[in-house]
Amino acid sequence: MTAPPAPPAPPGPPWALLAELTHACPLRCGYCSNPVELVGRSGELSTEQWSEVFRQAGALGVVHTHLSGGEPLLRRDLSDLVAAADGARLYTQLVTSGVGLGERRLAELTGAGLRSVQLSVQHADRVTAERIAGARSFTAKERAARLIHEAGLPLGLNAVLHRGNLDDLDGLIRLALDWGADRIELANTQYHGWAARNRAALLPTPAQVERARARVVRWRERLGGTLELVWVAPDLVDATAKPCMGGWGAVSLTVTPDGTVLPCPAAGTLPGLDPPNVTHRELAWIWRESRAFNAFRGESWMPEPCRGCALRTVDHGGCRCQAYALTGDATRTDPACRHAPDRPLVAALVHGAADCADPSAYGYRGGGR
């Protein structure tokens, strides 16, 4: 037995707020990490409630907000929300599919104080991109990128990577260069929410991952920093736990469309977390006192082998949501980790995926193939 661990130190103020303004979305990406059961439009927070969230967040120490979704452009009051966040002195970044971002809308948003945009891309080839997204969207993205670039706003592309586009890494990077992006995030799929249903079809083969990683290294050498390349590693294939949000309840808060506040976007699935809601509680109390935010703060919750592992300050013991999804127990070492007792579960998944022949065989929200 080890000595009883010290209780977690009181948290410093949070830096960032992920504001999931709506779950509605014109796209139906097979890799969507939003929950299977989405919040309906009538359950969303009002303009006033979101404005109050931004005000409280600013007072608490948040300086950065990602206005995300779903598709935030489906909120008709989006420019009011940008103005409210800007008024609370939050730096605002819009996270969008680009569908619905015309000239007028963008002008309204920048007028309201929008600082930068992150645009999702699925593939550099139009037909493949739209098959992955499950919707017509490529032309809208091209136009959005052009308008953002012309407006002089920083533009980041976000490509979620999986078996169906990992081999197109060069295409995605060229797209980012063509579209004048400052940055491209090459983020391997996180298997939460809807994506977990499509895990077998999305999981890449280890050989694909190796090829892609080597391409990233080559491109970094070639580009020398003119385009920032961010590689978010595939934890399951790499057998390496991903660092959870800089630590549970350490850096950021997520507010879902109905006002539920979570330490991480996927945490709504964890049993017994009893997540608080901004309509009942102040954000400051939620951050400091709520059970949800303290559940995995610090290290005292950690099991072996994390407890004695030098990497625990780097990866914080990996992903709680993944531990729960794969083992049914959120306190276990993330099975992605090569040292985890449950690693064989993941090894079987990775192995199984290599035998799954048809990469297009994933399910879309609302049905269809």
Added chain:
Amino acid sequence: MTAASPASPATSWRPVLARGVVLRHDPVRDADLLLLPERVVVLDGSAGGVLRLCDGVRDVAAVVAELAVRHPAAPVAAEVPEFLNRLRKEGWLR
């Protein structure tokens, strides 16, 4: 590239924050911050004061001159041009 060598940093450009970069004081942490699309840079003590002079009108020499008046004992001429050059290379100043 227009950046000069560190030994003789160019002093004729007129630094101003790049688009999408915000300088603000954070009263909660009592620190000056540079806010960028995907990151936050916590500035050390005097850096915020230097950047507040970067208005796109003053050139580097004018920024240095102004700081030298405010902080007569500080090695501003030796350090400030290089500091500004570094931020320009990061893309935070233009």
